[in-house]
Amino acid sequence: MGTKVILAYSGGLDTSVAIPWLMENYNAEVITLTIDLGGGKGLGDDTRERAIQAGATKALVIDAKDAFVQHFVFPALQAGSIYQGQYPLATALGRPLIARYLVEVARTEGAATVAHGCTGKGNDQVRFDLGVTNLEPEFHIIAPAREWGMTRDEEIDYAKQHNIPLSLSSNKTYSTDENLWGRSIEAGDLEDPWLEPPEAAFSWTNSIEKTPDQPLYLEISFEEGIPVAINHQRMNGISLIEQISSFAGEHGIGRIDHLEDRLVGIKSRELYEAPAATVLHISHRALESAVLDRNQLRFKDSVSQEYADLVYNGLWYTKF
Numbered sequence: 660m661g662t663k664v665i666l667a668y669s670g671g672l673d674t675s676v677a678i679p680w681l682m683e684n685y686n687a688e689v690i691t692l693t694i695d696l697g698g699g700k701g702l703g704d705d706t707r708e709r710a711i712q713a714g715a716t717k718a719l720v721i722d723a724k725d726a727f728v729q730h731f732v733f734p735a736l737q738a739g740s741i742y743q744g745q746y747p748l749a750t751a752l753g754r755p756l757i758a759r760y761l762v763e764v765a766r767t768e769g770a771a772t773v774a775h776g777c778t779g780k781g782n783d784q785v786r787f788d789l790g791v792t793n794l795e796p797e798f799h800i801i802a803p804a805r806e807w808g809m810t811r812d813e814e815i816d817y818a819k820q821h822n823i824p825l826s827l828s829s830n831k832t833y834s835t836d837e838n839l840w841g842r843s844i845e846a847g848d849l850e851d852p853w854l855e856p857p858e859a860a861f862s863w864t865n866s867i868e869k870t871p872d873q874p875l876y877l878e879i880s881f882e883e884g885i886p887v888a889i890n891h892q893r894m895n896g897i898s899l900i901e902q903i904s905s906f907a908g909e910h911g912i913g914r915i916d917h918l919e920d921r922l923v924g925i926k927s928r929e930l931y932e933a934p935a936a937t938v939l940h941i942s943h944r945a946l947e948s949a950v951l952d953r954n955q956l957r958f959k960d961s962v963s964q965e966y967a968d969l970v971y972n973g974l975w976y977t978k979f
């Protein structure tokens with residue numbers, strides 16, 4: 660076997676195809692690394708088996724929900740970090756943490772090459788590349804989907820030839836990403852900004868027709884800007900976010916329709932579902948309006964935007 664490569668693995672089509680592709684094109688020994696940031700179906704044995712079946716020599720899964728909440732989500736909440744006034748940055752906040760685990764696992768496994776499944780069109784490639792490079796400038800980074808030039812149909816053929824089991828999501832219409840803080844939905848017919856967001860794009864939030872007729876009251880307690888309890892019941896950050904997400908989602912809160920300026924220079928229409936982030940940002944803001952004066956609030960607004968841009972642009976581990 661040749662180069663040892665640690666591949667950030669979601670279990671989806673791109674990263675599954677990347678396993679045999681790295682073996683064929685880089686003579687690589689592939690170790691997959693799946694980081695569970697919550698919000699999804701739960702990543703466990705299934706993901707591990709898919710990776711091994713596709714040719715990985717080892718498949719690691721790390722539950723990083725707590726680290727994500729403590730070191731990324733809550734600091735971003737305190738910072739009021741919302742990109743272009745709309746996007747609470749769920750995907751963008753998750754990338755630097757995945758990059759950190761890629762570097763750590765590579766060091767433990769004695770590898771100097773990492774790989775990710777991003778294409779050349781989005782922000783995520785930049786976040787992974789910068790995250791890894793800032794933590795470990797000597798590492799080599801491979802992005803198979805940026806190199807291989809296959810269409811989605813060609814990828815599916817490639818997967819079939821290499822005995823990769825196709826999941827339902829292989830013929831999905833949108834590109835999605837999920838974690839505790841929110842769900843991102845993009846591509847396909849959404850690229851037409853005139854198109855009203857199709858109901859099929861959403862899965863965490865109810866449409867208005869389906870929301871309960873009775874309103875729901877939630878009282879959220881904060882300590883030093885961190886939410887700690889719902890209706891006086893204390894709980895850890897993960898449960899608090901999950902509970903708010905499901906209550907608010909049921910009431911149709913947290914749908915976002917954004918024409919976004921990507922860091923790679925294109926405007927892109929994006930949808931998000933972020934019920935917990937929406938409720939928590941609004942409550943945190945309400946708290947600030949009670950304890951900060953107008954000059955402090957104005958200053959906070961300007962640094963919030965700065966912070967959001969740094970997160971969006973993948974600069975988490977840089978000095979500024």
Ligand code: ARG
Pocket residue numbers: 748750751781782783834835836843844845919929
């Ligand atoms: N546009 C958003 C961002 O840059 C969402 C990216 C979603 N990623 C994905 N692979 N679908 O953060």
